[in-house]
Amino acid sequence: MFKTLKERLQQGHRTSSWPRGPAELPGRFRGLPVLDASRCRTGCRACADACPTGAIQLAPLRLDLGRCLFCPVCQESCPEEAIRFGGDHRLATRRREDLETRSDAGELRLARALDGKMRRLFGRSLKLRQVSAGGCNGCEAELVALGNVVFDLGRFGIQFVASPRHADGLVITGPVTLNMRRALLETYDAVPSPRIVIAVGACAISGGPVAGATASSDGVGPLLPVDLFVPGCPPHPFTLLDGLLRLLGRLESGHRS
Amino acid sequence: MNPADQAAVAAQGGEPRRIEMGSIATHDPSAFSESCVSLCRGGARLSAMLTIPTPAGADVIALLLRDHEGRARLLRMQVAAGGEYPALTAHLPQAQAFERELFEDHGIHPVGHPWLKPLRRHAELEGTVREDRTVPSPGSGAAWPGPSPRALRHPFLVVEGSDVHEVAVGPVHAGIIEPGHFRFECHGEEVLHLEIQLGYQHRGVEGLMTRSSEARRLVVAESVAGDSVIGHALAHCQVVETLAGAEPPMRAQVLRGIALELERVANHVGDLGALCGDIGYLPGASYFGRLRGEFLNALMEISGNRFGRGLLVPGGVRFDIPEDVRRDLLARLETVERDFHRTAELVFGTQSVLARFEGTGVLTEMAAEQLGLVGPAARASGCDRDVRRDHPSGVYRFAYIPPAVAADGDVLARALVRRLEVERSLTFVREQLGALPEGPLRVPLGAPAGDCLAYSVVEGWRGECAHLAVTDAAGSVAGYRIVDASLHNWFGLALAMRGGQISDFPLCNKSFNLSYAGHDL
Numbered sequence: 001m002f003k004t005l006k007e008r009l010q011q012g013h014r015t016s017s018w019p020r021g022p023a024e025l026p027g028r029f030r031g032l033p034v035l036d037a038s039r040c041r042t043g044c045r046a047c048a049d050a051c052p053t054g055a056i057q058l059a060p061l062r063l064d065l066g067r068c069l070f071c072p073v074c075q076e077s078c079p080e081e082a083i084r085f086g087g088d089h090r091l092a093t094r095r096r097e098d099l100e101t102r103s104d105a106g107e108l109r110l111a112r113a114l115d116g117k118m119r120r121l122f123g124r125s126l127k128l129r130q131v132s133a134g135g136c137n138g139c140e141a142e143l144v145a146l147g148n149v150v151f152d153l154g155r156f157g158i159q160f161v162a163s164p165r166h167a168d169g170l171v172i173t174g175p176v177t178l179n180m181r182r183a184l185l186e187t188y189d190a191v192p193s194p195r196i197v198i199a200v201g202a203c204a205i206s207g208g209p210v211a212g213a214t215a216s217s218d219g220v221g222p223l224l225p226v227d228l229f230v231p232g233c234p235p236h237p238f239t240l241l242d243g244l245l246r247l248l249g250r251l252e253s254g255h256r257s
Numbered sequence: 258m259n260p261a262d263q264a265a266v267a268a269q270g271g272e273p274r275r276i277e278m279g280s281i282a283t284h285d286p287s288a289f290s291e292s293c294v295s296l297c298r299g300g301a302r303l304s305a306m307l308t309i310p311t312p313a314g315a316d317v318i319a320l321l322l323r324d325h326e327g328r329a330r331l332l333r334m335q336v337a338a339g340g341e342y343p344a345l346t347a348h349l350p351q352a353q354a355f356e357r358e359l360f361e362d363h364g365i366h367p368v369g370h371p372w373l374k375p376l377r378r379h380a381e382l383e384g385t386v387r388e389d390r391t392v393p394s395p396g397s398g399a400a401w402p403g404p405s406p407r408a409l410r411h412p413f414l415v416v417e418g419s420d421v422h423e424v425a426v427g428p429v430h431a432g433i434i435e436p437g438h439f440r441f442e443c444h445g446e447e448v449l450h451l452e453i454q455l456g457y458q459h460r461g462v463e464g465l466m467t468r469s470s471e472a473r474r475l476v477v478a479e480s481v482a483g484d485s486v487i488g489h490a491l492a493h494c495q496v497v498e499t500l501a502g503a504e505p506p507m508r509a510q511v512l513r514g515i516a517l518e519l520e521r522v523a524n525h526v527g528d529l530g531a532l533c534g535d536i537g538y539l540p541g542a543s544y545f546g547r548l549r550g551e552f553l554n555a556l557m558e559i560s561g562n563r564f565g566r567g568l569l570v571p572g573g574v575r576f577d578i579p580e581d582v583r584r585d586l587l588a589r590l591e592t593v594e595r596d597f598h599r600t601a602e603l604v605f606g607t608q609s610v611l612a613r614f615e616g617t618g619v620l621t622e623m624a625a626e627q628l629g630l631v632g633p634a635a636r637a638s639g640c641d642r643d644v645r646r647d648h649p650s651g652v653y654r655f656a657y658i659p660p661a662v663a664a665d666g667d668v669l670a671r672a673l674v675r676r677l678e679v680e681r682s683l684t685f686v687r688e689q690l691g692a693l694p695e696g697p698l699r700v701p702l703g704a705p706a707g708d709c710l711a712y713s714v715v716e717g718w719r720g721e722c723a724h725l726a727v728t729d730a731a732g733s734v735a736g737y738r739i740v741d742a743s744l745h746n747w748f749g750l751a752l753a754m755r756g757g758q759i760s761d762f763p764l765c766n767k768s769f770n771l772s773y774a775g776h777d778l
Contacts, residue, residue, distance in 0.1 A: 003603060003606070004540055004603065004607075007540065007544075007599060007600070007603050008540065010599065011543075011544055011547075011596075014547050025557075026554070026557055026558045026561075028557070028558065028559070028560070028561035028576070029557060029561055030561045030562065030567070050472060051472075052470070052472040052473040052475070052476045053473070053476070069476055069566070070561075070562070070566075070567075071476060071566060071567045072561065072567050072575055073472060073567075076575070085561070130432075130433040131429055131436075132433075132434070132435045132436055132458075132773075133436070134458050134459075134460050134774070135435065135458075135483070135774065136480045136481065136482055136483035136774045137435055137482055137483040137484050137772060137773070137774055138480070138483025138484070138486070138564055139483070140433050140434065140435060140483070141483060141484055141527075141564075142563070143433050144433050145546075145549075145550060145553075147546075148543070148546040148547055148549075148550060149543050149546065149547050150547055150550055160432075160433055162431035162432070163431070164429075174458075175460060177457065177458060177459055177460055177777075178459075179377070179456055179457045179458070179459055179777075180428065180436055180457045180458070183428045183429050183436065183457065187429050203480075208480075209473075209476040209477050209479070209480040210460045210461070210462065210465060210477060210480060212465070213460045213461035213462065213464065213465050214461040214464050215459050215460055215461035215464075216459075216460045216461060233480075233562075233566060234483065234563075234564070236563065
């Protein structure tokens with residue numbers, strides 16, 4: 001017992017100071033891509049051709065965060081540095097179309113808070129049920145990490161629960177395999193209304209790396225009404241926290257800086 | 258051995274190799290079965306089976322590894338569409354999943370298979386769209402429509418008797434975990450039999466590997482199992498490099514090794530924490546849980562992603578470790594390594610922890626051997642096999658990490674093997690970071706060779722990641738096979754539960770921590 005207490009003291013306090021303090025991320029972290037279409041060479045398609053998931057559209061240059069894996073391929077392929085990954089971890093949006101980034105910044109809307117009634121219901125206590133529907137365990141692992149002492153999801157009144165009957169909403173990962181479709185829909189039906197749906201990761205939003213795979217759909221969108229999209233492959237735990245707290249109106253909403 | 262067979266003897270020293278398809282002797286189905294069985298009785302094991310549909314039927318190639326000699330054998334048979342051959346599984350339980358796959362994907366019937374239950378298709382899922390089975394693979398004529406509805410309604414084994422009851426769990430579980438269905442036959446608390454039915458995570462990954470661009474193949478490989486990004490990306494890159502006849506620069510090989518070991522450490526540490534969580538020992542759960550993040554963050558420091566996505570690329574690596582990052586990483590690893598030792602001392606010195614781990618979920622060496630288990634789960638049952646030593650590639654040809662082997666096959670053994678592997682991997686990482694070779698990070702790749710087979714095996718944190726690719730005359734990928742350690746190991750978990758208590762299932766499950774997506778693909 002003495003050893004246990006001594007070790008407890010040595011371990012110290014490890015919980016991140018975020019959101020009061022900064023989200024501590026290393027310089028190489030690939031967050032929100034920064035686009036500068038004015039640098040594009042006429043007729044150049046290097047980034048769009050190189051992107052493994054077809055996330056990039058040209059004329060004008062725009063990038064769909066819902067398809068983006070945040071891999072370095074586009075940045076690497078661009079001869080003019082028109083695309084580079086910045087360090088901003090705030091990526092979650094309420095609407096699918098808000099995930100499109102363009103070079104004229106300020107157009108993009110981070111997730112707005114739920115409306116009055118939903119916010120009154122869930123704002124201080126949100127219980128979520130997670131369903132992996134073809135997720136590779138990357139997004140799932142980061143959702144588990146939210147519960148560790150560093151991110152400590154519980155301090156915000158958000159908790160993952162075992163039964164959909166106890167949940168206020170679903171957190172869905174994976175492209176929705178055909179074999180999980182029924183189980184997912186039945187789980188959704190088991191969540192009492194009003195309920196929310198959160199799509200986490202590129203697979204759940206667009207199929208991501210496995211878009212077009214023959215045994216799965218390309219995301220949750222066509223099946224269920226999604227209230228929050230959290231892009232990434234997988235999203236960093238801070239990206240997840242940011243999205244959840246914005247949804248609950250616990251962080252300032254608005255445009256990306 | 259005839260000359261064609263000798264040509265098929267693929268690897269010496271475990272190098273990923275390229276073999277011309279024409280030089281792989283084709284056996285008739287019964288000779289193929291006999292050879293597989295006799296090789297495995299002589300100490301080989303079945304690592305992977307690749308099937309390429311042909312106009313006449315299917316071309317089946319088995320990769321057998323002889324761990325004790327560091328050699329590989331390829332055996333090949335051609336079977337007519339809808340044809341049959343004597344099942345390997347009748348003699349080699351380790352072939353069970355491969356043959357069930359062969360049956361459900363290609364309609365080839367392994368005669369005498371004791372349990373020909375579909376691996377990824379279930380009766381209750383029929384009626385949902387299954388267009389994946391109707392996409393003709395390259396080279397094939399008509400597509401195999403899939404097993405008959407009768408074959409799909411393969412019932413669960415049911416135990417009958419007074420006081421016997423059945424518990425069905427999943428596919429949606431209580432925690433944040435991938436889906437799978439577990440059917441327990443119990444007498445009171447005691448589990449008489451556990452049947453594991455997977456397939457819910459089946460996405461169609463191997464189809465993407467044959468249909469896609471190389472850039473796409475790489476991100477698909479990274480997504481086979483999201484906690485084994487480096488393991489599968491490395492196996493994939495080595496296959497592509499082998500097909501192109503390229504060797505990545507030494508600095509890249511060392512950086513790949515560092516990333517693979519950091520991935521191993523992060524997962525093992527996380528699992529040790531989760532094991533503590535499952536028995537309600539919260540100090541271990543909290544401290545190991547936090548430490549896992551430190552190792553993921555080290556991977557992010559190098560690659561920009563907590564799981565190392567984007568680091569590997571055919572021909573080398575994308576990111577370097579510059580001098581300041583190298584020094585920073587070494588200093589940081591020293592601190593977290595010390596924290597790991599202290600936490601491990603605390604956990605493994607706590608009697609209530611040991612009492613719960615010891616004797617729980619025992620898998621005997623004989624069972625592990627017969628089922629062809631790989632990775633830490635095999636080593637914890639006394640099977641001394643580790644791809645890094647037995648079939649080394651990349652930096653492992655020059656640096657030796659002693660495999661961690663235990664004898665008891667229980668949860669404690671699996672935990673202790675993880676602990677030892679963490680310590681040895683960290684020693685390796687420190688040594689490699691201390692002496693990074695100079696040089697470039699990438700070499701350009703030429704065109705892949707046509708009409709060739711290339712394979713690569715990597716010791717991922719969960720065990721062997723095997724990738725096989727076959728090219729057509731133009732060098733395009735005509736067939737691609739991915740075998741995650743989980744395909745070998747799931748049956749081990751089912752057997753480990755026999756005679757145990759059903760309430761120990763979460764603990765046993767976590768001690769194996771197998772991938773659902775990696776199994777279902």
